[in-house]
Amino acid sequence: MLAQLLAAPKAQADWELNMPVGVTEISASVYNLHMTIFWICVVIGLIVFGVMFWSILHHRKSRGAKAASFHESTFVEILWTVIPLLILVGMAIPATATLRQMYDTSESEVDIQITGYQWKWRYQYLNEEIDFFSNLTTPKEQINNQAEKTENYLLEVDNPLLVPVGQKIRFLLTSNDVIHSWWVPDFAVKKDAIPGFINEAWTKIDKPGIYRGQCAELCGKDHGFMPIVVKAVPPEEYQNWVAEQQAAKAAKTASAAKEWTLEELVAKGEQVYNTACAACHQPNGMGIPGAFPALKDSPLATKDKEGHIRIVLFGKAGTAMAAYGSQFDPVDLAAVITYERNAWGNNTGEMVTPQDIQQHLKAGQ
Secondary structure, three states: OHHHHHHOHHHHHHOOOOOOOOOEHHHHHHHHHHHHHHHHHHHHHHHHHHHHHHHHHHOOHHHOOOOOOOOOOHHHHHHHHHHHHHHHHHHHHHHHHHHHHHOOOOOOOEEEEEEEEOOEEEEEEOOOOEEEEEOEOOOHHHHOOOOOOOOOOOOOEOOOEEEEOOOOEEEEEEEOOOOEEEEEHHHOEEEEEOEOOOEEEEEOEOOOEEEEEEEOOOOOOOHHHOEEEEEEEOHHHHHHHHHHHHHHHHHHHHHOOOOOOHHHHHHHHHHHHHHHOHHHHOOOOOOEOOOEOOOOOOHHHHOOHHHHHHHHHHOOOOOOOOOOOOOOOHHHHHHHHHHHOOOOOOOOOOOOOHHHHHHHHHHOO
């Protein structure tokens, strides 16, 4: 049974011990450097342990061996200084070449700013003026062990980062709150996203596919729930997607002037709430006592309409409540506030319109 288990392809995949080769030029260079250093270490280990065990066996006391007595051997001291120095220089040359390659972000064809939030990623295509958030979509039932976990458990998102293959892509990484780390193993890209700083990385993907990663820096209670999904497609498909996104953006801008009904805003707001707010305030609006306040039957969500708008748009200092005015468009903001004021029995019957949001944003309060 053990032999059959180890022979199975799935078992062999699960027993993979080495790092992945990856699908980029950088990942191949990193893998080759890793293997070079690994085999150098193997040779050193074999020599050191070989000499050690040979000495133990052939110079043991039972064979009548007597320990030699010598002191301050200049030759030995030179030897154990020069040999390690040569080994380190031999390692440093390929390592330096790989590092220079990793840090060369010049002549990029696509520039994407990646911003870490608690707990999601924001992707801004600087030349195409495309801007969206990427959120975890694993169902709560799987997380709470109420449903069977799927193959991509905690590694699936609503909006993957879509990039073209065969083109150099530069990433500009920063953070809106705490330190995050954007890590995709198949690209050999792992770079910290630090508030107030811009770090750079790049990749050039060799073949189309879907590649997954995670935040690799402990960033709060939902650190394990901000995955990364990158979809690499042929350049033609990428250009079609860019055109679709730009058209959708124009349509969304136009929708801000639309006359929305209460029912339409509530329906749309429920989607926004479940994506952006439910992790803290819970799907039932009850919050988490001592950490995140309840919205159900709260004075803020049932009476103080102006205060409700301000706290959603501009956050609350000294708390985990972030400012969402720069994260969502006026329609989504109006919808989620309207939903919160009419869900879970709040039933105020009040509607917040996109025009209300635009007025508050313009006034800055």
